[in-house]
Amino acid sequence: MKYIITGSLGHISLPVTKNLVNAGHEVAVISSSADKKAEIESLGAKAEIGSVTNLSFLKNAFSNAEVAYLMIPSSFSLSDYAAFQIEVADKYIEALKGSSIKHVVLLSSIGANLRKGAGPIDGLGYLEEKLLALPGLHLDFLRPSYFYNNLFSLAGLIQQAGIAGNNFGDTDEKLVLTHTDDIAEVATTHLLQPLSDQNITYISSDERHPTEIANILGKAAGKDNIPWVTFSDEQAYEGMLGAGLNESFATLYLQMGQSLRNGTLQEDYWKNHPTTLGKHKLEDFAKEFAAALANS
Numbered sequence: 001m002k003y004i005i006t007g008s009l010g011h012i013s014l015p016v017t018k019n020l021v022n023a024g025h026e027v028a029v030i031s032s033s034a035d036k037k038a039e040i041e042s043l044g045a046k047a048e049i050g051s052v053t054n055l056s057f058l059k060n061a062f063s064n065a066e067v068a069y070l071m072i073p074s075s076f077s078l079s080d081y082a083a084f085q086i087e088v089a090d091k092y093i094e095a096l097k098g099s100s101i102k103h104v105v106l107l108s109s110i111g112a113n114l115r116k117g118a119g120p121i122d123g124l125g126y127l128e129e130k131l132l133a134l135p136g137l138h139l140d141f142l143r144p145s146y147f148y149n150n151l152f153s154l155a156g157l158i159q160q161a162g163i164a165g166n167n168f169g170d171t172d173e174k175l176v177l178t179h180t181d182d183i184a185e186v187a188t189t190h191l192l193q194p195l196s197d198q199n200i201t202y203i204s205s206d207e208r209h210p211t212e213i214a215n216i217l218g219k220a221a222g223k224d225n226i227p228w229v230t231f232s233d234e235q236a237y238e239g240m241l242g243a244g245l246n247e248s249f250a251t252l253y254l255q256m257g258q259s260l261r262n263g264t265l266q267e268d269y270w271k272n273h274p275t276t277l278g279k280h281k282l283e284d285f286a287k288e289f290a291a292a293l294a295n296s
Contacts, residue, residue, distance in 0.1 A: 002026045003191065004065035004101070005045075006052060007073065008036055011149070011180035012107065012187060016069060017045050019188040030061055032073075052088050058095035066100055067191060071107035072123060081248050085123025093130045096137070103138040104131060105190050107183070110145045110176060110202065111256075111265040118265055119256035120249075132198070140190045144183045144203040145176035145269065146260075148285040151217060155293060156243065158214075158221045165229035167236035167254060168261035169210030176266055177213075179205045179285065182278025202269050205278035213282065220286040221293055233258065 003020050007013030008031035020027045021044040028046040031037070040047040050057035052073065062068065072088050074081070096104070108128055111118040115125040131139055154164045169175070182205045190201065208216075210228040218226025231239065233254055240250040259265035 002064055002066045003028070003069065004048070004062055004067070005029045005069045007069070007071045007107070008033065009039060010071075010073075012071070012184045013069070015181065015184040016187050016191065017043055019184075020191065021045055023192060028061065028065065030058075053084075053091055055091050055094055058091055059099070062095045062099040062101055064100065067103045067105070068096070068101045069105045069107070069187065069191060070127075072127065074120075076245065076249060079246060079248055081120065081252060082123060085120070086126060089123060089127035089130055092127065093134065096131075096134060102136065103140075103191075103194055105140040105142065105187060106131065107187070108141045108143050110143050110269050111259060112141070112143055113268045114259065114264060117255065118259045119252035119254070121256060121265075138194050139198045140194065141198075141200045142183065142187060142190065142203060143200060143269075144178040145266070146178065148177055148179050148205070148280070148282075148288075151177075151213065151285070151289065152292060153243070154214075154217060155221070155289070155296070158218055158223060158226055159293070162223060163227055163229045164210075164214035164217060165231050166210075167231050167233050167257035169228050170230035171261070171263070172209070173260075173263060173266065174207040174209050175213065175260070176204045176269055177206045177208060177282060177285075178203055179278055179280030182280055185278070200272070202272055202274050203278065204269070204274060205280045206282045207277070208282050216282055216286050217289055220290040230261075 005013050005017050028048050029040045030048045032051050034049050037047040048061040072085050078084050108124045109121045111121040112125040158164055183203055186203050214226045214228040237250055237254050
């Protein structure tokens with residue numbers, strides 16, 4: 001089987017690429033960085049160096065593939081990430097037309113079913129809709145939850161202010177958490193063994209209340225009894241700007257927090273709860289959190 005992988009050698013695309021190559025398949029990896037070429041080739045994959053906003057490049061990269069793993073890359077240097085998401089989604093759709101790709105595994109997200117009102121997830125909902133409109137495709141939408149990696153943003157608050165928080169967390173609802181290794185495992189399975197013509201899979205590793213998250217990560221940072229503080233939208237927005245996020249990303253993350261706070265973001269997850277959760281629990285991530293703090 002011939003695979004095309006987007007996402008360069010990121011936290012998910014790297015293990016997926018390794019797994020597919022080890023299974024004996026022909027794999028090409030798209031990366032915008034020429035510096036990644038040697039590393040990609042060292043894995044036994046072909047390096048396709050170019051931008052996912054370049055339609056002619058994408059069409060050429062997709063031309064010989066049979067299966068595609070799609071994700072929309074993120075860069076905090078972008079001044080309008082929402083517009084970038086739509087641009088990439090549209091380019092993916094155009095590149096798929098006329099290609100030999102019949103099976104697409106999309107890294108989507110919990111909340112993509114909302115289509116609007118979930119901040120950075122809206123672009124993934126848009127891409128889901130566009131893919132559904134293409135005839136003859138087998139589609140796997142992977143909808144992981146809140147990435148553990150997002151919790152690294154709490155490090156400064158915990159260390160400097162002795163608190164953790166965001167503009168959500170003041171209800172009884174638990175926050176659904178996902179480790180990228182668990183996502184990569186599910187993605188590999190779906191790439192190798194398609195389940196149905198149109199399939200949606202929710203992926204989660206743990207489900208914990210924000211107060212638990214604050215306490216466990218606080219202990220990992222050497223601080224006991226760290227409280228979770230639910231900030232106002234204004235406080236959260238100013239805090240993100242102060243931490244270096246631009247207005248585009250701060251606005252999108254604010255909207256995502258609002259959808260978590262009002263319960264809409266995770267509503268469909270609870271209705272379609274996965275039968276099993278991933279193996280990486282919050283306590284496991286806390287070790288990564290502590291190690292990152294020690295090396296900072």
